[in-house]
Amino acid sequence: MxxxxxxxxxxxxxxxxxxxxxxxxxxxxxxxxxxxxxxxxxxxxxxxxxxxxxxxxxxxxxxxxxxxxxxxxxxxxxxxxxxxxxxxxxxxxxxxxxxxxxxxxxxxxxxxxxxxxxLGVAVSMSVSQIVLHSLEQKCLSTSRAETVAQLRDTDPQVSSMGDRQWLYPTCTEFGFYITCAGPACPFSQLPTLPSQLSLCEQVFGLSISSVSQAVEQTNCYYxxxxxxxxxxxxxxxxxxxxxxxxxxxxxxxxxxxxxxxxxxxxxxxxxxxxxxxxxxxxxxxxxxxxxxxxxxxxxxxxxxxxxxxxxxxxxxxxxxxxxxxxxxxxxxxx
Missing domain, CATH: 3.40.50.1820 (Alpha/Beta hydrolase fold, catalytic domain)
Known part of the structure; x- marks a missing residue:
């Protein structure tokens, strides 16, 4: 096993x-x-x-x-x-x-x-009708600038929770971006798809178009x-x-x-x-x-x-x- x-x-x-x-x-x-x-x-x-x-x-x-x-x-x-x-x-x-x-x-x-x-997705996945029962991961800073700075840090001690490691394959293979759009959304609507995709560019220098292409290749391969x-x-x-x-x-x-x-x-x-x-x-x-x-x-x-x-x-x-x-x-x- x-x-x-x-x-x-x-x-x-x-x-x-x-x-x-x-x-x-x-x-x-x-x-x-x-x-x-x-x-x-x-x-x-x-x-x-x-x-x-x-x-x-x-x-x-x-x-x-x-x-x-x-x-x-x-x-x-x-x-x-x-x-x-x-x-x-x-x-x-x-x-x-x-x-x-x-x-x-x-x-x-x-x-x-x-x-x-x-299925990798580079489009928004709404959770407005699917309620999360618990949130176990440690949150990044609520400041966008501080979040980007943390994600850019290559020191493993800073990324001990795996935030940088997880962001990288979402940009190069999977997408997997969760948003909560629409009036029925019970959570914050701030994590929009464009804002999450832009992290790939700000942190790794990867364009939004390259993310979409990577997701398409992943779905085709698997x-x-x-x-x-x-x-x-x-x-x-x-x-x-x-x-x-x-x-x-x-x-x-x-x-x-x-x-x-x-x-x-x-x-x-x-x-x-x-x-x-x-x-x-x-x-x-x-x-x-x-x-x-x-x-x-x-x-x-x-x-x-x-x-x-x-x-x-x-x-x-x-x-x-x-x-x-x-x-x-x-x-x-x-």
């Missing part, structure tokens, strides 16, 4: 080690491992966060890191690299799980992607809301603003979707509580059943593969003996 955690913290992802994924591990006989995204926590390069370093901060590099970690961990823990791996990750990192299945299919990683936005990956379960809560950018309807038998009523961002990954709604309990049960199905299929596939190799072995050996007997007569090989 693998967690390529959502960026922004230098501590192990709590949902993995104390939440629902950890509760599933004993029942599945799983080893739990957490991965830290490059440029966050303790994985910030010694050179800091200047543009020369940030060019290595991308989803494609993150996928390469996941593939490398898979092979390294297999050797470290002496487990088969071809065995089943479950990837339990949420939010942006949930997209990485899907993209790993899409772009690195030989890496046997599959699993639920929680609250994962797949498939947007039709990624065509396999063995992926898209899990979302309908009270999570990000669910409108995710996959909320099944795309086929190997791309299932689960939309949990009245659930907020990645709520199903939290520890189980007596107060959990019946819909949340049912969703977790469905997740567990899906994982059991995939693991059973993987086991049957491995058994079938071994049986086929064993069935082919005698014929292969016999052919080798027959062929070599003509060319090595009297050599004693037989």
């Amino acid at each position: 693998l967690d390529a955690s959502t960026p922004g913290s230098d501590v192990p992802p709590p949902a993995l080690f104390t939440g629902h994924p950890a509760a599933l591990a004993p029942a599945l006989g799983a080893l739990v491992v957490g991965l830290e995204h490059r440029f966050y926590g303790l994985s910030v390069p010694a050179g800091g966060l200047d543009m020369g370093q940030l060019r290595f901060l991308s989803s494609r590099q993150a996928l390469a890191d996941m593939a490398s970690a898979h092979l390294t961990l297999s050797r470290l823990f002496n487990v088969s690299s071809s065995g089943p791996w479950i990837c339990f990750i949420g939010s942006y990192a949930g997209s990485l799980a899907t993209w790993a299945r899409l772009k690195v299919p030989r890496t046997p990683v599959g699993g639920p992607g929680e609250g994962n936005p797949h 498939g947007g809301q039709s990624p065509r990956a396999t063995h992926v379960l898209f899990v979302n809560g309908d009270s999570d603003p990000w669910h409108v950018l995710s996959v909320t309807q099944s795309l086929g038998p190997l791309e299932s979707a689960l939309l949990i009523p009245n659930a907020s961002h990645c709520l199903d990954m939290a520890p189980e509580r007596a107060s959990d709604a019946p819909s949340l309990r049912l969703a977790r049960q469905k997740i567990f059943q899906q994982l059991q199905t995939w693991l059973l299929q993987a086991k049957e596939s491995q058994v079938k593969g071994v049986s086929e190799r064993q069935a082919l072995a005698p014929s292969y050996v016999a052919t080798w003996i027959m062929d070599t007997s003509h060319s090595t007569e009297g050599s004693g090989l037989l």
Whole structure:
């Protein structure tokens, strides 16, 4: 069981080690491992966060890191690299799980992607009708000038919350700008789309047109809301603003979707509580059943593969003996 955690913290992802994924591990006989995204926590390069370093901060590099970690961990823990791996990750990192299945299919990683936005947007996403249940991140200064100054600072200590690191891929790959326009908006209408896009230019020198082009390229490369990956379960809560950018309807038998009523961002990954709604309990049960199905299929596939190799072995050996007997007569090989 693998967690390529959502960026922004230098501590192990709590949902993995104390939440629902950890509760599933004993029942599945799983080893739990957490991965830290490059440029966050303790994985910030010694050179800091200047543009020369940030060019290595991308989803494609993150996928390469996941593939490398898979092979390294297999050797470290002496487990088969071809065995089943479950990837339990949420939010942006949930997209990485899907993209790993899409772009690195030989890496046997599959699993639920929680609250994962797949469609990059360089247009406004209104939250006026989708209420956020909590705000956990530390806020930047309310002063525009101070905000820009903080985001320009390349010292990792200043960007310990990951604000500069997160802004960069929104400018170079994703968009993901949230606005709250219209008279029904319950929040501030100050974060307009133009004001957020202008940060890319003020902080990184990237034009607004380049952001739009980057988002278009990302959607084309990964498939947007039709990624065509396999063995992926898209899990979302309908009270999570990000669910409108995710996959909320099944795309086929190997791309299932689960939309949990009245659930907020990645709520199903939290520890189980007596107060959990019946819909949340049912969703977790469905997740567990899906994982059991995939693991059973993987086991049957491995058994079938071994049986086929064993069935082919005698014929292969016999052919080798027959062929070599003509060319090595009297050599004693037989």
